[in-house]
Amino acid sequence: MSESTVQQTPRRLRASLAPSDLIFRLVARGGGGLVLLITGGIGVFLAYQAKPTLQTYGWKFFTEQAWQPEANQIGVAAVLFGTVVIATIAIALSFPVALATALFITEWAPRGLKKTLVALVDLMVAVPSIVYGLWGFFLLQPWIIHLSRWITDFFGWIPIFRVDSDPDAAIFDGATYASSAFIAGVVVAMMVMPIACAVMREVFDQTPMGEREAALALGSTSWGVVRAVVLPFGRGGIIGGTMLGLGRALGETIAVVMIVSPLFEINWHVLQSGSITISSMIALRYGEASGSQLNALMAAGLVLFIITLIVNLIAGFVVSRSRSGAGTEI
Amino acid sequence: MTVTRPPELGTENPFLPPTDDVTPIEQAAPIPPEPERRRLRVVDVEDRACLAGSAAAGLSLTWVLYSRILPTEGTLGFIVCWWLSFTAFYLLITGLRRGRVVLADRFAVLLAHSAAGLIGIALASVIGYTLYRGLRALGHWNFFTSDLRTAGPLEPLSAGGALHALAGTLIQISMAIAVTLPLGVLCAVYLTEVGGQASKLVRSVVEAMTALPSIVAGLFAYVVLLIGLGMRLSGFVAAMAISVMMLPIIARSAEVVLRLVPSGLREASLALGATQWRTVWSVVLPTARPGLATALVLGTARGIGETSPVLLTAGFTTYLNLNPFSGPMVSLPLFTFKMSQSPEENYISRAFGAAALLLVLVLLLFAFSRWMASRGRSGTR
Numbered sequence: 001m002s003e004s005t006v007q008q009t010p011r012r013l014r015a016s017l018a019p020s021d022l023i024f025r026l027v028a029r030g031g032g033g034l035v036l037l038i039t040g041g042i043g044v045f046l047a048y049q050a051k052p053t054l055q056t057y058g059w060k061f062f063t064e065q066a067w068q069p070e071a072n073q074i075g076v077a078a079v080l081f082g083t084v085v086i087a088t089i090a091i092a093l094s095f096p097v098a099l100a101t102a103l104f105i106t107e108w109a110p111r112g113l114k115k116t117l118v119a120l121v122d123l124m125v126a127v128p129s130i131v132y133g134l135w136g137f138f139l140l141q142p143w144i145i146h147l148s149r150w151i152t153d154f155f156g157w158i159p160i161f162r163v164d165s166d167p168d169a170a171i172f173d174g175a176t177y178a179s180s181a182f183i184a185g186v187v188v189a190m191m192v193m194p195i196a197c198a199v200m201r202e203v204f205d206q207t208p209m210g211e212r213e214a215a216l217a218l219g220s221t222s223w224g225v226v227r228a229v230v231l232p233f234g235r236g237g238i239i240g241g242t243m244l245g246l247g248r249a250l251g252e253t254i255a256v257v258m259i260v261s262p263l264f265e266i267n268w269h270v271l272q273s274g275s276i277t278i279s280s281m282i283a284l285r286y287g288e289a290s291g292s293q294l295n296a297l298m299a300a301g302l303v304l305f306i307i308t309l310i311v312n313l314i315a316g317f318v319v320s321r322s323r324s325g326a327g328t329e330i
Numbered sequence: 331m332t333v334t335r336p337p338e339l340g341t342e343n344p345f346l347p348p349t350d351d352v353t354p355i356e357q358a359a360p361i362p363p364e365p366e367r368r369r370l371r372v373v374d375v376e377d378r379a380c381l382a383g384s385a386a387a388g389l390s391l392t393w394v395l396y397s398r399i400l401p402t403e404g405t406l407g408f409i410v411c412w413w414l415s416f417t418a419f420y421l422l423i424t425g426l427r428r429g430r431v432v433l434a435d436r437f438a439v440l441l442a443h444s445a446a447g448l449i450g451i452a453l454a455s456v457i458g459y460t461l462y463r464g465l466r467a468l469g470h471w472n473f474f475t476s477d478l479r480t481a482g483p484l485e486p487l488s489a490g491g492a493l494h495a496l497a498g499t500l501i502q503i504s505m506a507i508a509v510t511l512p513l514g515v516l517c518a519v520y521l522t523e524v525g526g527q528a529s530k531l532v533r534s535v536v537e538a539m540t541a542l543p544s545i546v547a548g549l550f551a552y553v554v555l556l557i558g559l560g561m562r563l564s565g566f567v568a569a570m571a572i573s574v575m576m577l578p579i580i581a582r583s584a585e586v587v588l589r590l591v592p593s594g595l596r597e598a599s600l601a602l603g604a605t606q607w608r609t610v611w612s613v614v615l616p617t618a619r620p621g622l623a624t625a626l627v628l629g630t631a632r633g634i635g636e637t638s639p640v641l642l643t644a645g646f647t648t649y650l651n652l653n654p655f656s657g658p659m660v661s662l663p664l665f666t667f668k669m670s671q672s673p674e675e676n677y678i679s680r681a682f683g684a685a686a687l688l689l690v691l692v693l694l695l696f697a698f699s700r701w702m703a704s705r706g707r708s709g710t711r
Contacts, residue, residue: 017605017606018605018607020605020607020608021605021606021607023607024605024606024607024610025524025606027516028516028519028520028523028524029520029524029526029528030516031512031513031516031517031519031520032516032517032520032521032524032528032529032532033528033532034513034517035513035514035516035517035532035536035577035581036528036531036532036535036536038513038574038577039535039536039538039539039542039577039578040535040539042539042542042546042547042550042574043535043538043539045550045553045554046546046550049553096445097445097448097449099445100441100442100444100445100446101442101445101446101449103438103442104442104443104445104446105446107442108439108442108443109446117446119700120450120453121449122696123453123693123696124449124453126628126631126632126635126692126695126696127456127457127635127689127692128634128635128636128637128663128685128688128689128692129635129636129637130635130637130663130666130667130685130688131456131460131635131685131688131689132456133667133670134460134666134670134681134682134685135455135456135459135460137670138459138463138678139455139459143406146404146406147406150407190452190456193449194449197449221431221432221434221435222435222438222439223434223435223437223438223439224431224435226438247541250543251541251542251543251544251545251546252543253543253544253545253637253638254637254638254641254663254667257667258667258670279543279545279546279638282545282546282549283545283638283641283642286549286552286642294553294557297549298549298553301543301545301546301549304543304546305541305542305543305546308541308542308543309538309541311541312538312540312541313538313541316537
């Protein structure tokens with residue numbers, strides 16, 4: 001019987017926490033629990049408050065366009081449509097610019113300027129939405145209605161660009177073109193662009209140097225590097241950044257309130273005055289609401305929240321699944 | 331049969347440099363600390379001339395066609411047409427001189443530069459226009475020293491101001507920070523240091539709640555605190571609405587920062603016999619301090635500029651109210667919003683003044699966060 005046959009059991013590690021650690025863990029758990037309670041509480045509370053409305057109106061809540069609580073007509077079809085249209089315009093306008101700017105910053109900007117440019121984009125994220133709203137209403141709108149008219153003149157045969165006004169009128173009827181979903185979309189695009197650009201830029205920056213150099217060594221131009229290496233590598237960042245921007249665009253309130261004139265019907269003519277989003281409807285209607293009307297607004301808020309939540313979850317999923325960030329070592 | 335054969339003695343391999351040029355490693359000169367970068371993109375005189383020529387040609391063509399021949403007018407259209415014709419000329423010349431590959435490259439570079447320029451102009455116009463229009467109101471000292479109780483819509487800018495909004499903003503954001511900073515950091519500490527089964531749930535809920543539209547946060551505070559608990563419109567309720575919006579943002583970014591603390595530092599501290607509490611308090615948090623400050627400042631910049639939660643909860647007043655627990659309390663974004671809804675020119679000027687003030691506050695916070703971040707980077711190893 002030698003010592004080597006002695007059964008070797010791993011020593012049991014028993015750490016007894018110091019009293020200070022017990023308190024620390026308790027407090028930290030408490031903090032985490034409290035945050036969970038507050039943040040999760042909103043979702044649960046919204047769902048709970050929205051329940052009576054959804055029960056009363058059922059599917060009609062999603063198909064009814066009017067929002068007239070006094071006439072017992074409540075539905076989110078028009079507001080949901082407006083929300084999606086404005087967000088779509090914002091993304092369609094901001095995506096190419098965000099992508100090109102992100103590429104400019106990572107690929108072509110002078111080396112000394114890069115830090116400044118990154119800071120400027122981050123600064124644009126931080127500019128309050130009310131400032132964008134003022135800018136859009138007082139500076140952009142008087143300009144851009146001419147662009148709207150131009151688009152209508154030349155592309156009016158496409159149904160969504162049509163505007164119900166006399167194009168040959170002696171006096172330019174600016175009011176028909178003002179306060180439209182298009183203008184709100186442009187302003188929201190200004191807010192969304194830096195968010196998307198910042199995410200894309202961050203991912204492009206992580207492109208493995210070895211792969212870039214490999215492409216260059218094979219004789220590719222700088223655009224070739226972008227097309228063959230940077231864009232495929234950063235695909236997750238491109239999609240994720242755009243989705244994050246979309247989430248922000250869907251929830252934007254104050255700039256939209258300032259620009260669009262509320263119209264509770266599905267308006268396909270994006271260049272024509274009148275649109276509404278869920279968030280701007282809440283901002284406009286909460287004051288006169290009481291009881292069941294507030295519940296209806298909460299239901300609309302819940303719909304908005306669920307949409308932004310899904311968009312953000314997909315964004316996070318895409319970014320984490322992509323190869324971006326897992327650079328190869330060469 | 332092998333494709334590549336070792337070169338026979340005496341024959342020269344064209345793919346290898348002549349051997350007598352290779353210096354032995356022992357004799358090699360020490361590598362200079364900063365080897366000279368090879369410049370990959372060389373812009374020669376010809377390229378510059380091509381750019382300048384295209385710009386001039388585009389300008390001339392646009393001037394002739396746009397301003398003289400075609401029935402078109404407007405500055406914006408002129409610039410757009412100039413850009414289009416410039417691009418066309420530039421691509422044409424490049425295509426004639428070089429091949430398709432270079433053409434695609436130049437086109438992409440041109441597009442990227444144009445997009446960045448567009449954004450630069452847009453940002454400059456947003457900031458410049460707000461400050462420019464704001465100067466009319468900001469130029470009067472009373473804008474900072476008096477409230478709006480005596481100044482009606484027709485009152486000149488030399489009477490009344492936005493002191494009440496400025497004070498309201500500072501009070502509300504301070505209260506929001508007082509609530510969100512400890513809670514957010516505590517939550518982040520829980521997520522990174524304590525962990526456990528429930529932390530996954532907390533993390534996903536916090537992450538999900540960063541998607542919460544700010545207006546819904548405001549509606550939540552409105553329904554719970556004002557309708558449910560019967561509070562009145564006040565600065566406190568507004569601060570709570572801002573907190574609800576800021577809390578997930580700060581908790582999440584604080585967690586990201588804490589996760590970046592090297593675990594070697596934690597282990598070193600624990601190995602020296604420190605308790606976990608000591609480790610967190612004396613090692614983890616001080617290490618992460620610059621990052622936490624940046625997270626806080628950026629969260630603050632977000633919270634200070636949000637109008638929608640405040641719109642529902644703060645109420646509107648023209649009086650200076652320093653007590654957040656009673657009476658409506660207006661803040662800068664809300665003041666801007668309400669003033670901008672007025673048709674009176676002086677009220678709109680006041681709106682721009684308040685917006686410019688808000689913008690300056692955000693710029694200061696932003697510059698501060700940059701400074702913190704750069705200080706942190708140089709300070710930590």
